[in-house]
Amino acid sequence: MSTSAAKPRVATVSLAGCFGCHMSVLDIDERIFDLVDIIDFDRSPIVDFKDFTGRCAVGLVEGGCGNEENVEVLRSFRRNCDILISLGDCATMGGIPALRNLVPTEECLREAYLDGPSVHNPSGRLPNDIELPLLLDKVRPAHEVVRMDYFLPGCPPSADTIWAALTALLTDKPVQLPYELIKYD
């Protein structure tokens, strides 16, 4: 293992989400100093690591899976993390991106690339670029794609919720959220 093996490593990612849950992570404010005392961030936009540097104890997953890349990234989180946490409503139920589940995929793509009022696309074709991951037929919550270990609902989950769950996990205590901390909005 790496030199900082003493400290558990935590990875985070935002898939089909809005980064709001990551903002909420930052909302733990000065407690982040306490956090970095006991953990190292690994792959995460917080430290701008683009890939895993070693095995992680905990992975925080914001967002569900809306395209093939989300699936690949989530699967790599599953392979590289001991414990995976669904962070926020998009990860636990699909969230706002899943609104498109009520519309056929073709209609979504046409609206985005062909028919939308602000679209200028003289080619009249849907883009076919390897840089654009293919959409899934439906946005799926994380646990429908890989096994998830814990769920923190909320849009976003409050900083207190995240703090309570993380500290419990990192100190080997059961993750039990009081009534006030389970919220779906």
Next chain:
Amino acid sequence: MSETFTFTIDGVEVEGEPGQTILEAAQAAGIYIPRLCHKDGLEPWGGCRVCTVTVNGRSASACTQPAAAGITVENETDELVDMRRGIIEMLFVEGNHFCMFCEKSGNCELQALAYRLGIAAPRYEYLWPTRDVDASHPDVLLDRNRCILCARCVRTSRDLDGKQVFGFVGRGPGKKIAVNASARLSETGLDVTDEAVDACPVGAILRKREGYRIPVGLRRYDGTPIGSDIEKGASS
């Protein structure tokens, strides 16, 4: 006053009166049995099955089962609580429930029950049905995505408002709430002051232009679990 009798709920002796259901007797005794389709003042419906208890070992819905002398009722066993979670989760995956922007969030009974039962995410796959929204009425919105088919609006309109604005069409998974018109809610006699408008436990029937009026933190179930009022009644 008719003769009362006693029976037990989770080992606690409770008094019942002839004509009372188990749910009513429990409630009078300050014991909350979770429920969704039941609403005080309406005829029991027995549809959501959230209030399932065992009576002398056999399953029954507490909202329809008469209380009777000497029966043994189980309410809060691990097994029953988990089945209730399962039923609530079924309702979540059956419809399209987006709590994060729903005007009813914080005051929604489905959500509140999920909170009370500690549901963080449903165990079942989401079904993402195609359902429609009827915004034709000037003052009331009908969003079928959120409907849990509890029939509270149906019964309230029929029995309390003396109208029959709502009903059901279809069967099985295709069952849906319908209005008493060939097409839209605006063609019915629904008035914004009808009790049926307030009967909806979820955000399927809403008054327009009233969303988000109560700030987060002050909404009905933000700090107090559903059923606490009944349980408080007991301690006072």
Next chain:
Amino acid sequence: MSGNIAQTAEQVCGAFGDDPARLMDIIRGVQQRLGHVPDAAIDAVARRVGRARVDVESVVSFYAFFSKEPKGRIVIRLCDDVIDRMFGYDAVRAAFEEELGITLGETTPDGRFTLERTACIGMCDQAPAAMINDTIVTWLSTDKARRIVSELREHMTPERLVKRVGGGNNGHPLIRAMVHNSIRRPGPLIFSEINRGEAIRKALSMSPAEVIRAIKTARLRGRGGAGFPTGLKWEFTRSASGDRKFVMCNADEGEPGTFKDRVLLTERADRVFAGMTIAGYAVGACEGVMYLRGEYAYLLRYLEDVLEKRRADGLLGRGVMGRDGFDFDIRIQLGAGAYVCGEETALLSSCEGMRGDPKNRPPFPAQKGYLGCPTVVNNVETLCCVTKILEVGPATFNMYGTSRSAGTKLLSISGDCDSPGVYEIPLGTPLGEVLEMCGGTRAKAVQVGGPSGRLVGRDGFDRLICFDDLATGGALIVFGPDRDILEIVSRYMAFFVDESCGYCTPCRVGNVLIKRGVDAIIAGRAEPRDLEQLEDLCRTVKSTSRCGLGQSSPNPLVTALESFRPEIEARLRADPNGYRRSFDLSRAVRPTEQLVGRKSVHT
């Protein structure tokens, strides 16, 4: 146009006295005249019978055989039961589709034909079968399907498809069906010859209480499957307060694989009606209703005629057999394609002109049934037994069967056996012996009691068919060694999904989820923990559903696991990486691949 529609609808209402309780008949009448039940007709009917429009629409939308949308003049409903699938449904369907130029669920552009599927129509002994309007066609093959279409194109008269009629009363001028009775083993009681009038005469020589005692002494238990003591049921109804009481005959046999009531109604209708009359005498009812499943509409004219003859002979009507003060008559209520109506309280709802939703119990029908009056609901076969008990006395009835399961039982046997058909056997006969009778000893499993009953593997072939062991309404579906058990389970779950009334959550949603779970196992996309969760779900659906449908709908899977767990578990696989096997990436990206024109690099 809509004026004409309203006029037609009003005429039909008038014919039924504008009675909202006759809504089933009214809607059927409107549909017969107009081909469907359009909005204007719904409005007119609602006005005339004094019900809310949405209530009428609710009824139209509930039953599979009613439609708000225009249908072809001829509606071909292919029976889509497990049995039909075993014996060529797919090929027959393809032949119909090809010949008609439409796919299942569509109507030809000329408005002449609609092709649909439907749940078991009670012809499993002559599958694949179909209903063409009310005409039954059996033993379908691809050739026969093509011939049927080309003939219909010529004359548009389904009745004319019947060239050779089946045996017995199937050839009666009022039936004229190609349906075969296939009575393989007539027994001493139910299928014995009828001495018309004898049973009622004997009943009338006794007091009602004595009649009930005779039924109790015979230890008759309900033949529909639940096995409730008939005498006790009658006693409850008799002692319930109310001036008006009813006797209902449940002729809605919809359990897939069951068809014995079809044969009884064809060959022993008098015995059934006599049983209803005796029940009426015993419980103090003057009115009887037979709820006949819509699939058996082809028997309606014949049964009406039997009733007419009974009236003419004084066996029905005012002063039955000259007994002053005992008036009894029977009407037939036709269903319209809803399995759940076989549940007795749903049957009552349907008879009352409502959706076939079961009712909350208590009150039980014996206290508060049809139109709020005390009502006894008995199965067709039970009523035949009643008549026989009066004919020969309880002691003779008791000679057959076991002490707790007296008498004989009709079995409807179909599937992988040499001689499908109806068998009358003494209760207490081992399943293995029955398999020998029908030539099904190679069976891998037998579905006893239809999908709501249980799947019994070879380890259970020594079990007894009786109320204490394998209680059954009588359907026995034999599955040969090569049948895939999970495919069968999946088909049966599809049936329950289609037939759930949707009133309660666990049945409405749970069955959909169970079906998906089973399909995931079949597709090799399930993990061991998925099966655990599925079993939990089955327990929840069984113990929290509101009526017998949901309380038994998980049985196909639950009982398949009892005998075939290793075979089923062998199809599960955990994913070493913790990926959910139920998620299929290549399938999920397929629509987009097709839209943008490139393959995913990740699949």
